[in-house]
Amino acid sequence: MTTITFQNVYVTSRGCAVGPLEASGPLKGKFDICFDDLYCNEKSFEKAEQKLLYSAIDATMRKSKVVMKDVDLLCGGDLLNQLLSSHYVARDFHRPFLGMYAACATSCALIGQAAIWVEHGYAQYALAFTSSHVATAERQFRYPNEYGIQKKETTTSTVTGAGAILLSNKPGNLKVTAFTPGEIVDWQHTDANDMGLAMAPAVFSTLTTHLKDTNRTMQDYDCIVSGDLSEIGFSFMMDLLVKDGYDIDDRFNDCGLLIYDRKKQHVFCGGSGCACSMVVTIAHLLQLLEEGVYHRILVIASGALLSPVALQQKDTIPCIAHAIVYERGDV
Numbered sequence: 001m002t003t004i005t006f007q008n009v010y011v012t013s014r015g016c017a018v019g020p021l022e023a024s025g026p027l028k029g030k031f032d033i034c035f036d037d038l039y040c041n042e043k044s045f046e047k048a049e050q051k052l053l054y055s056a057i058d059a060t061m062r063k064s065k066v067v068m069k070d071v072d073l074l075c076g077g078d079l080l081n082q083l084l085s086s087h088y089v090a091r092d093f094h095r096p097f098l099g100m101y102a103a104c105a106t107s108c109a110l111i112g113q114a115a116i117w118v119e120h121g122y123a124q125y126a127l128a129f130t131s132s133h134v135a136t137a138e139r140q141f142r143y144p145n146e147y148g149i150q151k152k153e154t155t156t157s158t159v160t161g162a163g164a165i166l167l168s169n170k171p172g173n174l175k176v177t178a179f180t181p182g183e184i185v186d187w188q189h190t191d192a193n194d195m196g197l198a199m200a201p202a203v204f205s206t207l208t209t210h211l212k213d214t215n216r217t218m219q220d221y222d223c224i225v226s227g228d229l230s231e232i233g234f235s236f237m238m239d240l241l242v243k244d245g246y247d248i249d250d251r252f253n254d255c256g257l258l259i260y261d262r263k264k265q266h267v268f269c270g271g272s273g274c275a276c277s278m279v280v281t282i283a284h285l286l287q288l289l290e291e292g293v294y295h296r297i298l299v300i301a302s303g304a305l306l307s308p309v310a311l312q313q314k315d316t317i318p319c320i321a322h323a324i325v326y327e328r329g330d331v
Helices: 045-064 081-090 104-118 132-139 195-214 230-243 273-289 306-311
Strands: 010-018 074-077 095-101 125-132 162-168 176-178 223-226 252-254 297-303 320-326
Touching: 010 045, 010 273, 045 081, 045 125, 045 132, 045 162, 074 081, 081 095, 081 125, 095 162, 104 162, 104 176, 104 195, 104 297, 104 320, 125 132, 125 273, 132 320, 162 273, 176 195, 176 273, 195 230, 195 297, 223 230, 223 273, 230 252, 273 297, 273 306, 273 320
Parallel strands: 074 095, 074 125, 223 252, 223 297
Antiparallel strands: 010 162, 010 176, 125 162, 176 320, 297 320
């Protein structure tokens, strides 16, 4: 059994910041901070991503009324080499820091780790945060957007944004009740322009593992969302579930499909990136949970653990997915 359950982990506050494309999408008006250009008033895209992260953390801390010196642990991660954004932001807070990388599955990995520290009394407050940026990610994993390279229709668009969640053992309206870490799954996929399809088996693996571990069914959740499979990957994951005998209904969705209007916004198959599942969860899903529309939700963030060098050497794309359960709290 790999699923860890929690009894005393609550979401004290949360905050997010996004770029212009995300701010004009279907979730318009739900984000804490919106920037109207990709530079976020900075001199480089890397600095812009850090600005997004600072903004999300600032919004979270202001809403919590907790000061940073009382935060016992920072958990951060992003897509850039050496966790550039997370490290350069965390250095200013002077708090214990754990950096984690799980590609686009980083959000759930961080929240799961922070929840473990809170549940077992190692931290009263733990802050988990992550970010991504369409220009920094493209420059690192494929080609700089400035090159104007023609992209395939199977491509996912990296979400420009950042999110932060402050967890504590103080009872509140929202609880983190379980964390299912996934295993690395590799179905020998090699196309970096179709990562949704590559990640779908990892989501399927983590979802079915979670259900077996918890002795639950799909119907025990009001909403089940994958992190960023987007159109093709999400459809493939649905096919895998049907083939395995699971009943599919409208409780399933994908954060990469929720954040953009693919009919009006040129985003190919939908959204991806560390910020994809994080900002959709913070701005949209947890709000519905707080309002009582949902009572229990399952978020499964997925990540393609590819290396551009490995792909150039004809290697495949290993993938992973981590899951977090959120429920209505006691207050």
